[in-house]
Amino acid sequence: VDNSSLTGESEPQTRSPEFTNENPLETRNIVFFSTNCVEGTARGVVINTGDRTVMGRIATLASSLEGGKTPIAVEIEHFIHIITGVAVFLGVSFFILSLILGYGWLEAVIFLIGIIVANVPEGLLATVTVCLTLTAKHMAKK
Incomplete structure (x- = not known):
């Protein structure tokens, strides 16, 4: 009997x-x-069905697990909060500075939006994906 599944x-x-x-x-x-019979023949009697089977118990255990955040998800979320804080701080600073220097409201808002958008890393997703791939390859070699 093939029990690999x-x-x-x-x-x-x-x-x-x-x-x-x-x-x-x-x-x-x-x-x-x-499971599959790979050789021979047999007769059997069903002794459990549904959730009382081994597969049913495994499915119940798997469905009852809580979906907590992984350590990498926590770190990425923390990094995003830092980047967001820095971007908003710089945007507001340049907004106030542009008003002090005599720029109009429209130009100041454009500075605000431009600086916030400029501080968001466009390649963050690609960088994280590459890092995770390289780490997985490194772990596979061990």
């Missing part, structure tokens, strides 16, 4: 009618939903 084992496992272990994943007399 359930356990990740690459080699097929033999099955027999004998009870060998209390753990359903270890005993040799149970075949699971989503």
Whole structure:
């Protein structure tokens, strides 16, 4: 029986009618939903269905996990807050400075918007993607 969809084992496992272990994943007399018979024939009796199966339990556990933020997501969010703060601070500073120097409201607002937009890194997504790809390649080599 090929259990790779359930356990990740690459080699097929033999099955027999004998009870060998209390753990359903270890005993040799149970075949699971989503596994394939690669050799031989068999007859079976269904002992659990739906959420009571091993796959059902795994699905229940997976669906009950909370979707917390990953460390990289927290760091990127922190970086974006810093960039936003700097951009807004510089934009407001140049807005006030342009009003003091005698520019009109329209020119001051254009300075404000221009400086805020100029401080947002356009290549941030590409840079993060490249860094994550290089890190994954480095980890794969280890």
